[in-house]
Amino acid sequence: MSIDPSKMIAAKVQAMEESATIRMAQKSRDLAAKGVNVISLSLGEPDFDTPEFIKEAAYSALKKGNTKYTPVPGTMDLRNAICDKFKSENKLDFKPSQIVVSNGAKQCIANICLATLNEGDEAIILGPYWVSYVEIVKFAGGNPVVVSAGIEEDFKVNAKQIKQAITLKTKLLIFSSPCNPTGSVFTHDELKAMADVIAENGQILVISDEIYEYINFTGNHVSIGAFDNMKDCTATINGFSKGFSMTGWRLGYMGGPQWLADACNKVQGQVTSGAASFSQEAAAVALRTEKTEALAMRDAFMRRRDLITSLLRDVPGFVVNYPQGAFYVFPDVSYYFGKSNGSITIENADDFAEAMLTEAHVGTVSGAAFGADQCIRISYAASDENITEAVRRIKACLQNFK
Ligand code: PMP
């Protein structure tokens, strides 16, 4: 007799959605493995190599034998470097004991949700949102309450909407700025208004996901946790994946109130322990070195933002936002819903993304996965040639949809 997976697999895992970004990236890879010339603009991953000086620091860590377990919340050296970074760049004051380093920012967010949510607690998620927020909240037993803004509002939810969504069960508010998937950036005043609503309540913890901090084209990154009334109720999340192009090194961190750091430390200590020792040593070097490479990458993304938005504006029917950060553009493609090329009919954003992959051989991600079913997410962390060719293919393919 063999095990019946439907009885064996936990209900909450059966109910969990697979990450759409990872699924679409894999589909693009599968198609490419069959010999199809696919341009994948699906995964949110910088196309640059990790800067050489960071790799050198990791080689030297390995050579000198830094290959053992580290303290669960991270090495003291890295946590000191993170405290200095938070202070000088974000006006955030933390002691090293308030920092928890994890295997990516994704784990930081999971730690916090697991550490705070009881069955039925609510987490307000600002939409469009990054795919994993909703599933992590549900997995931790909480109820996601999505509050959204459309392309007319540059996809930015306002403080009034947040106030209206707060109930006696609200425990968390989660958002990213610069935002994945829209590239929108909240201004100082927008964040201040949001902070005032949260502080007035007094019982809500904000998870401010700032992983795209260095990929900000406005020249002004604001951390909500730096407002006086937010110091005790904000977890600031950051990491090395995006700004330093270190996705494979699996390193993120959170700074927050002591009680939260202690709880995350406890969760992580039972689930994964400390992050990779040599990654941490190299990451401390990354934080302490001039951000020349990070700024050069930001400038490249900014140039590509202008390239891709101008190309997409030429695609009939597309409504294109003008992102201020990250490396995604989030056009409204609903003009094509109900249109067919004779063999395929596009009914929604999922169909649209699927059709672009199978017909135009361009990988994108349906906006539905991010809570916006009129849009698709296109990552422009790609070369100018690939961006230009991808939009050419999309445009040519769509000419057949009537
Ligand atoms: N937050 C956001 C908004 C992201 O886009 C990502 C994607 N990498 C993460 C968190 C997780 O990053 P990592 O786990 O690679 O640090």
Ligand code: GLU
């Ligand atoms: N965060 C990236 C994205 O949105 C990487 C994939 C993932 O971690 O989900 O595409």
